[in-house]
Amino acid sequence: MHGTMKVLGRADLHMHTTFSDGWPSPTQLVDHVIRHTDLDVIAVTDHDTIEGALRAADRAGSRRRLQVIVGEEVSSRDGHILALFLERRIRPGMSAAATVNAIHEQGGLAVAAHPFWRTGRQVRSGPVHGVGWLAAELDFDAVEVENATPGFYVFNRLARRLNLGLGAPEIGSSDAHILDAVGRAYTEFPGRSTADLMTAIKRGETEAGRSRYRAVGLMRYAAWGFNHQRYAVAAAR
Numbered sequence: 001m002h003g004t005m006k007v008l009g010r011a012d013l014h015m016h017t018t019f020s021d022g023w024p025s026p027t028q029l030v031d032h033v034i035r036h037t038d039l040d041v042i043a044v045t046d047h048d049t050i051e052g053a054l055r056a057a058d059r060a061g062s063r064r065r066l067q068v069i070v071g072e073e074v075s076s077r078d079g080h081i082l083a084l085f086l087e088r089r090i091r092p093g094m095s096a097a098a099t100v101n102a103i104h105e106q107g108g109l110a111v112a113a114h115p116f117w118r119t120g121r122q123v124r125s126g127p128v129h130g131v132g133w134l135a136a137e138l139d140f141d142a143v144e145v146e147n148a149t150p151g152f153y154v155f156n157r158l159a160r161r162l163n164l165g166l167g168a169p170e171i172g173s174s175d176a177h178i179l180d181a182v183g184r185a186y187t188e189f190p191g192r193s194t195a196d197l198m199t200a201i202k203r204g205e206t207e208a209g210r211s212r213y214r215a216v217g218l219m220r221y222a223a224w225g226f227n228h229q230r231y232a233v234a235a236a237r
């Protein structure tokens, strides 16, 4: 062994509750994380609302075991953007650039979620989920290079490749809509707290990782049905 041993914390910064299209309630989500995972930090990021995140933060309360970041997955006109460390909701429907600005205005961090996720062919009128190459052009604080949604292998590869050139801080997150998915992708960072995590993102000291699904988890995900469509936004007109 050489060098100093660093305490590494583990975070899952992208998950959904019943306040958008997730299955678990904020309470079920927090209780599950505490009982069944080794996550130190989570961000609850429902589509276009922070209500679920606020409830999850309440549930975690002052328990030392887990800290909850109030987040939102904002449906910008150009694709989904994760907003972390929010005080107020960011409204959907703005351009990606305006969304990133609005997040920064309240001291939050903006993450390009699954930047290369496109459903179907890349027709101009089709739904856009990720911001694509805007991840490189705008002032994002981090790029989600691992997203644990089943079937995202190629999208993750593309995101990693983009980020090789970009060198932005990397995030791994589950995008969990069911409890089995929680922590299947994660972000490791020096320290344990939300403040440590924020520092690590700003310094580019985060590392994205993966852990396998249990078979039953994949079956439950199939049952959930990848029902993201409701939150898809129209591509460039």
Ligand SMILES: [Zn+2]
Binding pocket: 073, 080, 113, 114, 129
């Ligand atoms: Zn999304």
Ligand SMILES: [Zn+2]
Binding pocket: 014, 015, 016, 073, 175
């Ligand atoms: Zn999501």
